[in-house]
Amino acid sequence: MVVFNMRIALAQFNPVVGDIAGNTRKILDLAQAAIAQGADVLVTPELALTGYSPEDLLLRDSFYQACSAAMDQLLELDGITLVIGHPVKLGHERFNAATVLRDGNRLGQYHKMLLPNNEVFDECRYFTPGATPLVFQQGEHKVGVLICEDVWSVDPAAEAADAGADVVVVLNASPFHRNKIETRHEVLRYRSEETGLPFAYVNLVGGQDELVFDGASFAVNKAGEVVAQAAAYDDELLLVDFAAGDLQAAPAKAALPDPLESVYRALVVGVRDYINKNGFPGVLLGLSGGIDSALTLAIAVDALGADKVHAVMMPSRYTADISVIDSRDMIGRVGVKYDEIEIWPMYESFMNALAANFNGLAEDTTEENLQARIRGTLLMALSNKTGKLVLTTGNKSEMTTGYCTLYGDMAGGFAVLKDVAKTLVFALCRWRNTQGEIIPERIITRPPSAELRPDQKDQDSLPPYDVLDAIMARYVEENLSAEQIIADGFAEADVRKVVRLLKINEYKRRQAPVGPRVTQRGFGKDWRYPITNKFS
Structure with missing residues (x-):
């Protein structure tokens, strides 16, 4: 029988940014569950107390006062060592911190050394880098602490080793992009090989605006082998045991999703948490009979349930009969509320009102965009009346080229496919149908078309x-x-x-709704180009 010298619980959970009281309750509940399972140490993700990232909330003194009160509440818990991720303000400096609490005592506080300032990260705006390693005593063992970016470089881990750590816990708010889980495993393997230490890595889970945190917390032993693995995209309390000088293999490791499933689940989590955390009663979307709106509908139903989704078909004289037929077919499969609103009478009213101004001018994309803007107006009116949020259906390929209409198909509150290329849209539809065929095959195989003029195909323009x-x-x-x-x-x-x-088309992207990021660079926080720009 193996005697476990120290049991570490990794608290993979879904905080809400700014809900310090609610996040504190979650941490306390997880701590009680960890105690019940014999854990000696509970480790939360990075900035677990506040959620990641609080952005300019970090510039408010009242925010730190609320964090301090929450830490006092956590300090009252007995029976387990807590390693809590939170922001702290000391004098005029702010730090991304991890504080170690035990039975009413503060055993130490670590300040993140390496502050990322690339991709979606902007930590240099808010924090001062730390300069000192932290190793705390837990029974007979010494536990080092790192925060996220610190483990992506050699020095902080080496300093923890030099300070006498037997094992290192790593608090993370590491957002998803494609192949990120495999990259994390590789990085921790390097750190283990360099230091000769085992590492326990805990990550956030859940959606926060454009970021999706995929969880997938894990532990590696001294040889860099993954010995414990939490599920991706779900809350989990992952237990890992330190004995005989190393982290021991867990009885079972969660299976990780394949690449397409991982992207699809990230999109589902992004929609679910954006809608639920912001208190919307449901969503609306325009259904066209095309592949983008079909995928958006599938994701919305999987995220929220059919009862919270309302699809609206808005045909014109250019809408093919099969587009309406295929839309009705998909509605029958997913069972959401569905309406059809014919837009051509409205279009003719607009054109009559503009006839004198358009006299002598040839038709061009103006007439096409007008149709899209009528549809956008109808969806926004339904949104105002019902409180449901409009999901836009455009993809990353369209956002790149401007093949979308400002105040038309771009009108809405959350852009589900904003970071999903068209080729990936096709792949995701096919993957989703392997889980239950809800997208009619003809929607996937038809040549894409905006259906805003006769016989229009996307590849006419792109x-x-x-x-x-x-x-x-x-x-x-x-x-x-x-x-x-x-x-x-x-x-x-x-x-x-x-x-x-x-x-x-930079001006369009600057006005686009937020949407979940699934690649290493999306059109959000990590894309900052000037609109007025003569560089070529």
Whole structure:
């Protein structure tokens, strides 16, 4: 029989930013559950007390006063050592901190050393970096503490080892993007190989505006092998035992989702938490018979349940009969509230009102955009009347090229596919149908069309989506230049067109709704380009 010298509980949970009282209650409940399971130490994620990221709430003194009161409340808990992630203000400096509490005593406080200031992170705006390692005594063992970015570099872990740590706990608010879980495993393996120490890594779970935290907390032994693994996207109290100088293998490890499932679940969590944490009674979306709105509908139903979703089909004279048929087919499969509103009479009223102003001018995209804006107006009216939030249905390929209408199909409160390329939209639809076929096959196989003019196809205006998305990934996500992309073998005309469209449509993206980030660079916090910009 193995005697466990120290049991560590990793508290993977879903906080709400700013709900300090509610987050404190969750931590106390998790601590009681950990005590009941024989844990000696409970470790929360980074900034668990406040949620990540509080952004400019961190500039308010009253915010720190509320955090201090919550820490006093946690200090009253007996029977377990708590390692709590929270912000702290000391004099004129603010720190991203982890405080160790035990039976009414503060055993130490660690300040995050490495403050990320790239991608979606802006910690240098708020925090001063720490400079001192923290190792605390737990029984016979010494436990080192790191926070998130600290473990992505050699020095903080080495300093914990030099300070005598036997094991290191790492508090994290590490947002999801594709392949992130595998990258975390690799980084912790490097740290174990370099220091000869085991690491227990706890991560947040849940959606916060554009960020989705996927959880997937884990532990690695001295050899860098994953010995304990929590589920992705769900709350979990992961127990890991330290004995014989190393973290021991858990009886069972959670299975991690495959790459497509992981993206799909991230989108579901992003929608669910944005709607529920902000108190909306449900969602509305425009259903077109196309693949983007079909995927958005599937995600909304999986996130919220059919009873909270309302789909509206708004056909015009250019809407194909099969678009209406396929939309009705999908509605029958998912069982949401559904309405059809014909927009052509409204369109004709607008055109009659504008006839004198348009006299002598040829038709162009103005007439197409007017149809989209009528649809946007109808959805926003229904939103105002019911309180339900409008989900927009445009994808990242369209956001890149401006193939979307400001105040039309961009009108809404949450852009579900904002960071999902068109080719990924197809892949996600096919994956979702393997879990139960709710998206009619013809919606997936039909050539994409905005259906705003006769016989319109997306590829009339854009390069093929496999080409467009490959160029977009290189330019937007990998930061390659046009010349580098051309050197990779892409046609110069296609590359120049995509880059030009990206540049001239920055003003649209600046006005787009927030949406969940699933790549390493989305059109949100990590995309900050000037609208007025002559650099080429």
